[in-house]
Amino acid sequence: MxxxxxxxxxxxxxxxxxxxxxxxxxxxxxxxxxxxxxxxxxxxxxxxxxxxxxxKSKDDLLISLFESRMERVNAALAEAIAPVTGPTARLLAFIRAYLGLVHDQPSVAEVLTVELRQSSKFMKEYANPRFAEFLRSLATVIAEGQAAGEFDATVPPPLAARMIFGVLDELALAWLLQRGEKFDIVRAADWVGGLLIHGLGRGPDTRSIA
Amino acid sequence: MxxxxxxxxxxxxxxxxxxxxxxxxxxxxxxxxxxxxxxxxxxxxxxxxxxxxxxKSKDDLLISLFESRMERVNAALAEAIAPVTGPTARLLAFIRAYLGLVHDQPSVAEVLTVELRQSSKFMKEYANPRFAEFLRSLATVIAEGQAAGEFDATVPPPLAARMIFGVLDELALAWLLQRGEKFDIVRAADWVGGLLIHGLGRGPDTRSIA
DNA sequence: CTCGGGTGAATGAACCGTCATTCAGTCACA
DNA sequence: TGTGACTGAATGACGGTTCATTCACCCGAG
Structure with a gap:
């Protein structure tokens, strides 16, 4: 522990x-x-x-597994966004790459998605640096977009990163647990991108939400 | 079990x-x-x-706890959106109400947020009808917005509901597990609303994401 | 080349603490 | 006195961890 x-x-x-x-x-x-x-x-x-x-123990095995797999995930995501220019495109590349990983390595996704949560409970003292790194890299994409004037600068990037991760994670969970025919999670990436970039709003007065 | x-x-x-x-x-x-x-x-x-x-058992106690608390949550949310007219405003009311519940009843939120996940694993046979109801009511808000032309009709409502729940759930988790000074989760509702309604996009060419 | 002692990784049966669950007995009340 | 809700100590299964033992391999001596 x-x-x-x-x-x-x-x-x-x-x-x-x-x-x-x-x-x-x-x-x-x-x-x-x-x-x-x-x-x-x-x-x-x-x-x-x-x-x-x-x-050292069963706990240590789980932690080591996190470190190992999150390291790979972070590397894969970094590689996926590296060649892409422009904040919007980078964010989309990030989303596609993440959901692609879920699709290709379901058992990795399952461990990270499901166990991450309870581990954050029962291992309060474990700081989970790799996951922090994941969030940081996503937050950086947001911050760059804000700096470039391409993204709304209202939301603090770390919080935006968490919200985006929430979308990805929940989608991954829904896909993983789905019995029977699954929806196409790779295609869902474009829906996620659409929602996050444009929002749901389509009407004339959607600006006035405050 | x-x-x-x-x-x-x-x-x-x-x-x-x-x-x-x-x-x-x-x-x-x-x-x-x-x-x-x-x-x-x-x-x-x-x-x-x-x-x-x-x-009957410890498992049954957990399931009963879900049922009981989700029932209350669903009732509270239904009550919160009932008087509100217009899809955008209803969605915002839903978001505010949910995060308000998290703020006011952290231990309920903790059980639902953290345990829901592992339970969906270890109790594969338990269908979790109350949570399905929760998602359905959120999907209905989306569908109404699409029907009214106020929301983008590209995303299937059930999937949009899941994504939105993902945002709320992750935000709740981040807030619950935060040691030290917490961010203001009630205020965060407006950020969530902004992100979901308008999206991050601000630049000129953000329409062209495909 | 062969022999034999040394090494330490690997084994897996047994240990032991930890609970979920049970049930024989208690007690308050009618 | 009868009833049945309630009690909490006892039970027994379970599973993480240990550790005495094995054995494949290496290497120096003859």
Whole structure:
């Protein structure tokens, strides 16, 4: 619940990765609390005890999984927006890239989306730096748009970032939990973009909301 | 994990309510899995066993708590938007009312916000009708706005409802988990309204996003 | 090349604390 | 005295964690 092993406790090869992959699958399927360490071990093809050679505890395993996956997500998003110029286009690229990741790696998305929340509760002391980084990079896109005069400057960028993340996250959750035929989450990116850039308003007097 | 007791198992007076109130507090503080039934009993001022006179299991207690609180939330929101005319104003009233509820009843918000998610995982068979009702009523506001030509008709209302809920929920979570001085979530309602009605776009060519 | 002692990663059965749940008994009231 | 709501200590299952043991591999000596 407290500290956290930063890197491979030993020079151990890929076994640590195998365990993380298994944890991703098992946590995604059952959720953290109902997931069994012994099942993670089974899926990883190692003995129960081996997990404790690489991770301090079940909690530490979850934290390490966050760090690992969020690092990848942040890198992928940074790469996706890097070549794009113009705040609006960058924001759209961000949205498309995020929902694309959800589509391509559902179990990563499931762990981040569902477990992030409860972890922020039961690990109050864990600051979750990677997620903070995620929000910061989104807030930067907003701030740049405001500076360029392309975005409304009323909302503080960090709050706007949270709201946008809320949209993306909820959409991801709805898509992940949908049984039966799912809506096209990649196409939904354009709806999200439309809503966030233009808003719902279409009428003549929509300016006067205050 | 499965079935659920619809109403007071017995004619029992307010004891059932006392237990629900205690469960709300304890689940909000610890989360469902780390909450202890014995603590709920202690807070409610009843014996451990008494809880099982009113609820089948810990799971059933959580489900019953959802039903009870969501029912109140839905009623409060319905009441808040009922007298308001015009889709834009109704949507704003909905947003203000929801964030007002979060502000006034943080522990209700915490349970709904944080536990709703994991419950949708670990209780796959529980359909969560009250939450569906919540989304439906929000979708109705959107659909009316589209029908009146006041809202963009591109996005399917149920999806728009989910996105809007995402914004509200994430904002609630950010506010609830904030340690130290919190931002003013009631004031944030206007930012949310602004973002959802007008969008971020301010520049000349923001129409061309496709 | 072969042998044998040393090393430490890996194993998994057993341990042990932790609760959700039960139920035999109490008690207030009719 | 009978009834039934209520109690809370006892129960038993469960699962995270440990640790005595195994064994594949390495390396220096002969």
């Amino acid at each position: 407290t500290v956290h092993s930063p890197e491979p406790a030993k020079g151990g090869g890929d076994k640590r990765e195998r365990i993380l992959d298994a944890a991703e699958r098992v946590f995604a399927e059952h959720g953290f609390f109902t997931a069994r360490v012994s099942e993670i071990a089974r899926v990883a093809g190692v003995a129960d005890g081996t997990i404790y050679l690489y991770f | 499965t079935v659920h007791s619809p109403e007071p198992a017995k004619g029992g007076g307010d004891k059932r309510e006392r237990i629900l109130d205690a469960a709300e507090r304890v689940f909000a503080e610890h989360g469902f899995f780390t909450a202890r039934v014995s603590e709920i009993a202690r807070v409610a001022g009843v014996a451990d066993g008494t809880i099982y006179l009113y609820f």
